[in-house]
């Protein structure tokens with residue numbers, strides 16, 4: 288089981304490091320930070336955090352550190368960046384000094400097409416991620432170093448965080464001393480416009496949604512959505528029957544000017560969505576799984592963490608082999624909790640599952656890259672573009688593990704004649720006693736032992752077959768075993784519709800084998816399917832369809848009419864400025880993924896998605 292790495296300050300010899308962040312210039316996209324670090328005379332190496340627990344990657348944004356200076360006794364100290372490890376700084380502490388002062392600025396950025404964790408602020412909002420403004424001395428685990436944080440906010444801004452507050456004077460907040468790992472795990476959400484909604488009034492522990500928005504008119508969450516969030520807390524409580532936080536904050540940011548994100552922490556989640564998400568039904572549908580996923584991480588990923596991902600500091604490399612549990616099981620439980628809390632109707636949950644199964648069944652890269660490899664290679668795949676995602680494969684350990692864990696759930700139910708299920712596994716493996724924010728590590732063997740305690744089975748073989756497979760098709764055992772089958776028809780899938788109207792991307796994966804942006808740019812084309820075989824590929828831009836100027840609707844109509852049309856679909860495309868004609872030999876019509884009931888077998892899926900807290904699901 289692993290001894291467990293505590294994130295609560297314990298070491299009696301802990302050294303206090305003062306960190307003061309002046310965020311009064313946040314709207315100009317610059318944060319000023321000053322650290323006072325105890326140090327003895329002689330060589331000193333200071334690190335900027337590199338491997339971040341919730342990123343599973345060595346992506347600490349050190350390129351946005353500027354104005355770095357060190358001093359002791361009021362005199363500057365020269366420094367050298369390490370020639371190999373860009374996250375290490377070497378300096379010599381002069382005789383007679385007992386501390387070093389480090390000063391630097393952190394530069395914020397604008398969200399771009401790929402991941403950029405520095406895009407955390409707008410003119411009205413700042414999400415302070417402490418790893419971006421921190422340094423720490425070599426030779427200590429992150430839970431041995433105690434920080435005394437002070438934060439100065441822009442005038443009149445409000446804030447929310449899981450950190451304990453020691454005192455407050457105007458716009459300056461002094462937080463209680465906290466170990467470095469818990470500090471990095473506790474972002475501060477702040478903004479000119481914020482609102483707090485308590486989800487468990489009068490409860491033993493507080494659970495709140497803290498909303499920040501660029502536009503104050505968007506702070507009011509619809510009351511029926513708040514009811515569903517309350518049910519989410521109740522359903523998660525029923526599933527895990529424990530807590531590993533002192534209280535919990537959903538830090539919800541509604542902004543088009545920060546990077547979209549869902550990031551898990553022990554006692555909070557950093558949930559950032561487009562500004563109009565809660566008032567736009569299409570975007571709301573697409574984001575409904577965000578809170579259930581991030582909240583589940585407080586148990587799966589934070590309290591229980593694979594040993595290879597629980598490193599003592601932020602410099603040691605992580606091993607992502609068990610991300611299909613850390614992220615993949617969370618994605619499955621997030622789907623289950625989204626349905627149980629009414630954030631999705633059972634039909635929406637099934638359509639989501641159908642779309643997941645269909646997209647994974649159309650991954651051309653299945654035959655060369657296993658599910659296991661997508662997890663091991665996560666640290667590079669997170670940063671790959673969406674173009675070529677079928678042939679390359681991306682972070683498929685999220686969606687594909689949903690299919691695998693559904694099959695685990697169904698198998699547990701069948702082996703025990705429906706007396707036990709994944710709910711029992713969640714209680715025993717992820718739940719346990721109530722604790723504060725601590726990490727309890729595990730290995731694959733621990734996980735298998737826990738499954739065997741519920742229902743003996745050759746789980747090693749079960750997982751190996753699904754993780755190492757290079758079969759061309761996705762694992763459908765969970766869907767089939769739960770009494771359903773994947774089918775295609777001309778009734779649209781609501782998630783495909785929502786992606787088209789909300790995000791402007793047309794998904795024609797199961798017909799032409801193509802996804803297309805609103806301007807005609809091909810995002811992905813799947814080898815072996817009609818579009819790719821006609822010569823089209825990612826980065827080309829469709830200009831015309833059957834003699835008409837391109838739009839997603841024109842392309843959809845051509846696909847619909849293909850089943851009653853002997854002629855190929857004629858595409859005019861721009862390839863880096865050169866115009867090309869392509870003929871797509873496709874006559875399958877519109878094919879939209881759904882689940883269809885197999886009336887011969889028992890409906891386990893309905894049972895899995897059913898609320899367990901007794902709250903009525905009638906209105907969902």
Ligand SMILES: [Zn+2]
Pocket residue numbers: 551580584614617
């Ligand atoms: Zn996650």
